[in-house]
Ligand code: PEP
């Protein structure tokens with residue numbers, strides 16, 4: 001079975017009815033990036049940058065970010081590399097940030113010097129890739145505008161992750177401010193279902209709950225209204241029971257763990 005799936009790596013992820021799906025990978029390490037390319041990903045739809053810094057005692061410097069990012073992005077030269085800024089907070093809190101309540105891009109914007117340093121490192125380390133910068137847990141258009149000013153690079157696409165009820169409520173303004181949207185179905189499912197990220201009742205299939213599907217549909221519709229690409233990068237994008245629903249809702253870009261690429265491609269190719 002594995003051999004069969006891997007043999008389709010060169011084939012496009014197109015449904016039998018002719019709907020083309022772009023398959024990207026979620027990447028945290030150099031090995032992830034290498035595996036993603038080997039498994040035929042068009043690039044990375046999510047590069048998580050916080051993992052090397054979960055035990056750090058201060059904001060990482062530009063040099064810290066460069067050292068961590070360079071080996072992750074090297075295998076992605078010539079491909080899409082969607083690098084997400086630090087997503088601290090919630091279930092990922094380094095010691096120096098314990099006790100504060102902000103999360104995601106709101107937390108990074110509370111230390112604009114540190115965020116600017118990461119944005120510089122991303123641009124340098126991403127040279128040669130088709131670089132895109134992505135912001136975690138965006139909840140307002142203003143946050144996108146502030147980050148665009150710090151990025152200071154009009155040619156680098158800047159995207160917003162939509163992964164909470166306030167973000168869904170403000171999705172039109174955010175879609176107008178951003179160059180692309182990406183649905184974080186892990187956090188979006190947890191928050192809409194009122195569950196903690198670590199709650200065992202939560203799983204990739206949770207995105208098939210009507211309330212989550214409705215939110216995903218709203219984000220896809222906002223992207224279409226504003227002419228902005230929408231991708232989905234939570235674990236739901238690799239769940240066989242959810243993928244057909246996502247495609248039916250109009251999701252055309254899915255980003256999954258490198259180990260899931262073969263299975264999702266085969267799933268797409270066998271769907272009408
Ligand atoms: C998500 O929330 O769906 C997501 C892709 O980001 P993370 O799992 O890193 O929070």
Ligand code: MG
Nearest residue numbers: 163184186187
């Ligand atoms: Mg998330």
